[in-house]
Every structure is written in structure tokens, then in C-alpha cells.
Amino acid sequence: MNFSTYLLVGIIIAFIVLIASIFKRLNVPLILIALAIGIFFGSDVTGLIYFDDAHLTKQITDIALMFILFAGGFENKLKDLKTVMTPALLLxxxxxxxxxxxxxxxFSLIFKWDFIQSLLLCAIISSTDASAIFSILRKSDVDLEATSLTKLESATNDPMAIIFTTFLIQLVSGVNFSTFSTVIIxxxxxxxxxxxxxxxGFVGKFIFKRLKDLDAGYYHLLILGLIFLxxxxxxxxxxxxxxxVFFTGLILGNTKxxxxxxxxxxxxTLSFITNVIIYVLLGLLAFPSKxxxxxxYGLVLFLxxxxxxxxxTVFLLTSFTKLSTKKKVFVSWSGVRGTVPIVLATYPIVAGLDPQHQIFNIVFIAVILSIVIQGGSMNKVSTWLKLATKRKNTVQNLMELVTVHDTDYDLIEIFIDDQKYIGECQIADLKLPSNSTITMINRNNQVIAPSGQTIIMPGDTLFVLVEKENIEIVIDRILNKFNKINEI
Known part of the structure; x- marks a missing residue:
């Protein structure tokens, strides 16, 4: 790797950050930005980087997927998923x-393709994308049951798509399987x-519980070790x-x-960085001239x-649930495709089954259409279906009290948005729960040490020490003291 390569890497990273900041308000998924930049710097556009090494791409993306799926498992909380666990796992x-x-x-009937070849193509694109769905729904007001089902499904269906695709590649490659051995495998x-x-996951939980008084970096290192293990x-x-890896993350994510x-x-952060790497590499690997x-083919596959x-699939596998028709329609529409299908599209190339990159490019086109059309309209569809709910007051930031021992307290940050609220309030009038204290106020970049007589107003950022069980109560009591502008 020469110095010009390092320079190009730096330029690509700078481009991603710059363009992401420009398109932030439009809620453009990161995958589109990174893919576009990869294509821009690739062989068919500027020609600055010629890259067609599917083997290297697969090796890198396989490692990256470990971190992405671990993070997907780690951020899922079992208590929020109980009601949708069965339909999500079925899906x-x-x-x-x-x-x-x-x-x-x-697809095989329309284009007269061999059914097994069509099945390989469709298996590759059969999973939904957790990173795209999570980023779209993170700031949405969609019904909790529908979003929980969509998120859990997207976080858990990648492994099955990988298994399905790998099995079909072996089948197409001529590996002989008996029916019994196929089912067992x-x-x-x-x-x-x-x-x-x-x-x-439980081994990791056991180790974590017995480590004391180490710097945080050692715990990060242990996480990496458990992922690879x-x-x-x-x-x-x-x-x-x-x-x-996903279930190891799920166990550890639900452990103190x-x-x-x-x-x-x-x-x-690991998931975010590896996602960016994957998208850029896959963008470089694409040849838009084809x-x-x-x-x-890509359009018909998407449709x-x-x-x-x-x-x-959604209506059939959720027929036994109490999920409303509107929610089923939303879950059907929210099956956005993304990272894993494009990664899996490199597998046939590596196996010598797609030398002309035909499958890869068809999948690439279908994924782009899915992200733009489905991803860009999910919130509008939820509004049309009347699934948008009134958003509860939520904490903007949660800051951990740095201790290796369990604590019942959190330090939270609450911003009183001056674009949404008017009025003012004295701290003593908030009647916060006992053991809840506003420790600091940031007003116009000035730090204020508050007392009971201090007036809080829109534009202030409050830092509140609060018991975990009282977080929602504290947020509601503070924000409900102000009038919402759109309700006046």
C-alpha cells in the first residue's frame, strides 16, 4: 500500500463525513452515501481506484459482519421483545x-431462469437490513409493537440468509446431500x-462478574475476544x-x-465503522456500466x-397473532434490504458461480431500490396507516456513572428545545422525586450551579442525577411544566 492509497482513504472518509452532514436532515441512510462514494471513486466513474477482488471483499466483510451482528444482539433488550418474540423469530x-x-x-417464471439459480439469487436478498431499519426507526413515532417486531426480525434474520445462501452454493457447486443429511446440517x-x-455469552457473563477494578479498555478488549471466540x-x-455471535451479544446485552x-x-462504534467499510468496498466492487x-431484472426482483x-410471508406467519392488518401491512413494507444481501452477492463470485457479476449487480440494483423507495417512505406509510403515535418525552443522553459496581442511579441530559417549548419554571416548583437532583444547567454555553430558586427556561440543557426507575417521571415533570408551541 503506497502513500497515494493512504491519501485516497483519507479523502474517502472525509467525503463520507461531509456528505453525511449535508444530507443529515433528509434522513438519507448511511448505506446510500457510502455506496455512492465507493462507486464514485471506483473503476466506472472517476477510475481513481480499480477494485474487483471479490475474495478480499468477502474476507473483510465476513469479519465486519461479526461486529455488526454482535452489536445487533447487544442492543436488543429481551423485556421489550417478549410480545413479538415468536412472530419475529418465525419471520x-x-x-x-x-x-x-x-x-x-x-422470478424463474418471468425470466425463464433455472429454479435453483433463481432460488440462489432470491436467497441472497431474502433478509432485511438491521442497520438501515434501526437508523430509520430510531427517531420515528411508529407504534411500538410494529417497530419492535420489525427491529427484532431485521436483527435476527441475517444468519438464516447466510446459512440458506451457503447451502445453495454448495448444492449448485455439486456437493451431494441426502435429504436426511440436508435437514440435519x-x-x-x-x-x-x-x-x-x-x-x-454465559461464559463472558461469568468472566465479567469476576473482573474488578480494571480500566474500561480491558473490558472492550474482552468483548473483542468473546466475539472472535x-x-x-x-x-x-x-x-x-x-x-x-448474535446470541452472544444478546446474552451480554441483557446482563449488567x-x-x-x-x-x-x-x-x-465498531458496528458503525465496519458498516461504512463494507459499503465503500461494495461500492468499489460494483460496475455501474453493467x-x-x-x-x-433488479426492478422486477424488487417488485x-x-x-x-x-x-x-408476513401475513401467513403472523396469522395466529393479534397483530392488526395495518401493522402487518407496515411490517410487510418495512422489509428494507441492505448490507447482508450485497455481501452475500459476493459469495457466488468467490465460488466461481457468477463470473460476470450478474447476480451481484441484480442484487445491488434491487437493494438500492429498496433503500430509496421503502426506506424513504416508511415513516410516511406509518402515517398513512395511522400507526404514528404521540412520542413520549425521552431522555436525550444517558451518561454512565463511571463505576465497576452496580448502581441504581443514572446521570441524564435533558434539553428543553426552544423550538418546541415556551415558558419558564422555578426548580422548586418541579416537585421531583426524592433523590433526584439537577446537578448543572448549561445555558448559552455558560454553566450554572442551580439551587431551588433557579429559573429554568427553553434552550437550557439540564443534567439530572436520578434513580433509574424514576427517569421517565423526572423527564415528564420537567418538560410538562412548559407549554408546547404547536398546542397554543
Whole structure:
């Protein structure tokens, strides 16, 4: 790697940050920005970087997916998912296979492709994208049940799509399987990954509980070790390593760990950086000059997935639930495709099954359409379906009290938005719960040490020490003392 390469890497990173800041208000998903920049610097546009190494891309993306799936598991809280656990897991397992089968049936009939080849194509794009869905729904006001189902499904269906795709590649490559061995291999990949992931998660929990008085960096290092341990042990046992990594993250994410919020921030940062790396690499790997010959295939694949296969799968697998028709429609529409399908599209290239990058480019086009059309309209669809709910007052930031011991307190940051609220209030009039204290106020970049007589007003940022169980009460009592501008 020469100095010009380092220079280009720096320029690409700067471009991503600059363009992301420009398009932030438009809620453009990061995947589009990074892909566009990868394409821009790639062979077919500026020609600054010639990159067609699918093998290297697969190696890098496989490592990156470990961090992405671990973070997906780590940020899911079991208590919020209980009501949607069964339908979400059905959608993320049987649903992936069913979506692939239905899509392949229609695609093979329309384009006269061999059914197994069509099934490989559709298996690759059968999972929804957690990173895109989480970023879109993070600031949305959509019904909690519908969003929880959509998020949990997107966080758990990638491993099944990977298993499904890998199995079909082996099948197309001529690996002989008996029906019995096929079922056993498939079940072990899935169930074995879950069991090993949970096992490593509890091993990690045991280790964390016995480590005391270490710097936060050591805990971050331990997290990295557990990610690689989970993946490596599962692969050694011929189970699915990525499935194992997700469930290791799920166990640890639902455990009280020392420096918990720092670890959560660390895993989120790892996921963010590796997502960017994946998107840029896949953008470089794409050759847009080949798109005109394949755009019809990509468009039809997107339409089959979105309007036929996904709705049939969702309505069928949630038929036993009390989920309303409107929520089922929203879940059907929110099946945005993203990172993993494009990564999986490199697998046939590596296996020698897609030398002309036909499958890769078809998947690439369908994913772009999904992100732009579905991702860009999810909030509008929720409003049309009347699933938008009144957003509760929430904390803007949660700052961990730096201690390796459990504590019942959090330090929260509450911003009184002067674009939303008017009025003023004396702290003594808030009647906050006992053991809740406003420790500092930031007003116009000036720090104020408050007392009971201090007046708080819109534009202030309050830092409040509060018991965890009283966080929502404190937020409501503070913000409800002000009048909302749109209600006057």
C-alpha cells in the first residue's frame, strides 16, 4: 500500500463525513452515501481506484459482519421483545426461506431462469437490513409493537440468509446431500449457532462478574475476544458463527456489565465503522456500466419481493397473532434490504458461480431500490396507516456513572428545545422525586450551579442525577411544566 492509497482513504472518509452532514436532515441512510462514494471513486466513474477482488471483499466483510451482528444482539433488550418474540423469530427463520422460495418461483417464471439459480439469487436478498431499519426507526413515532417486531426480525434474520445462501452454493457447486443429511446440517447450522452463542455469552457473563477494578479498555478488549471466540468455536463445531455471535451479544446485552454504557458505545462504534467499510468496498466492487443490461431484472426482483413475497410471508406467519392488518401491512413494507444481501452477492463470485457479476449487480440494483423507495417512505406509510403515535418525552443522553459496581442511579441530559417549548419554571416548583437532583444547567454555553430558586427556561440543557426507575417521571415533570408551541 503506497502513500497515494493512504491519501485516497483519507479523502474517502472525509467525503463520507461531509456528505453525511449535508444530507443529515433528509434522513438519507448511511448505506446510500457510502455506496455512492465507493462507486464514485471506483473503476466506472472517476477510475481513481480499480477494485474487483471479490475474495478480499468477502474476507473483510465476513469479519465486519461479526461486529455488526454482535452489536445487533447487544442492543436488543429481551423485556421489550417478549410480545413479538415468536412472530419475529418465525419471520427471521421460516420467513427467510419462504420469501426466497416465493420470489424464486415468480422470478424463474418471468425470466425463464433455472429454479435453483433463481432460488440462489432470491436467497441472497431474502433478509432485511438491521442497520438501515434501526437508523430509520430510531427517531420515528411508529407504534411500538410494529417497530419492535420489525427491529427484532431485521436483527435476527441475517444468519438464516447466510446459512440458506451457503447451502445453495454448495448444492449448485455439486456437493451431494441426502435429504436426511440436508435437514440435519441445516438444523445444526441454525440451532448449533444459537446454543454455542448462548454458551459463550454465559461464559463472558461469568468472566465479567469476576473482573474488578480494571480500566474500561480491558473490558472492550474482552468483548473483542468473546466475539472472535464465539465465531471461531461455532465454525470449529461446523455451526454458523454469525448466528453464534448474535446470541452472544444478546446474552451480554441483557446482563449488567461493568462500564455497560461504554461497552454499548464501543460495540455501536465498531458496528458503525465496519458498516461504512463494507459499503465503500461494495461500492468499489460494483460496475455501474453493467447496470443498463440488468436494471429490469433488479426492478422486477424488487417488485416481487416487496409486493408479493414479503406480504404473503408476513401475513401467513403472523396469522395466529393479534397483530392488526395495518401493522402487518407496515411490517410487510418495512422489509428494507441492505448490507447482508450485497455481501452475500459476493459469495457466488468467490465460488466461481457468477463470473460476470450478474447476480451481484441484480442484487445491488434491487437493494438500492429498496433503500430509496421503502426506506424513504416508511415513516410516511406509518402515517398513512395511522400507526404514528404521540412520542413520549425521552431522555436525550444517558451518561454512565463511571463505576465497576452496580448502581441504581443514572446521570441524564435533558434539553428543553426552544423550538418546541415556551415558558419558564422555578426548580422548586418541579416537585421531583426524592433523590433526584439537577446537578448543572448549561445555558448559552455558560454553566450554572442551580439551587431551588433557579429559573429554568427553553434552550437550557439540564443534567439530572436520578434513580433509574424514576427517569421517565423526572423527564415528564420537567418538560410538562412548559407549554408546547404547536398546542397554543
Amino acid at each position: 427471521s427463520s421460516i420467513g427467510v426461506i419462504l420469501t426466497g422460495l416465493i420470489s424464486a418461483l415468480f 441445516f438444523l445444526w447450522l441454525f440451532i448449533g449457532g444459537i446454543v454455542i452463542g448462548i454458551l459463550i 464465539s465465531f471461531g468455536f461455532a465454525e470449529l463445531c461446523r455451526a454458523n458463527g454469525l448466528m453464534a 456489565l461493568p462500564y455497560n454504557s461504554r461497552i454499548a458505545s464501543f460495540t455501536d 447496470f443498463p443490461d440488468l436494471w429490469v 416481487i419481493l416487496t409486493l408479493v413475497a414479503r406480504p404473503i
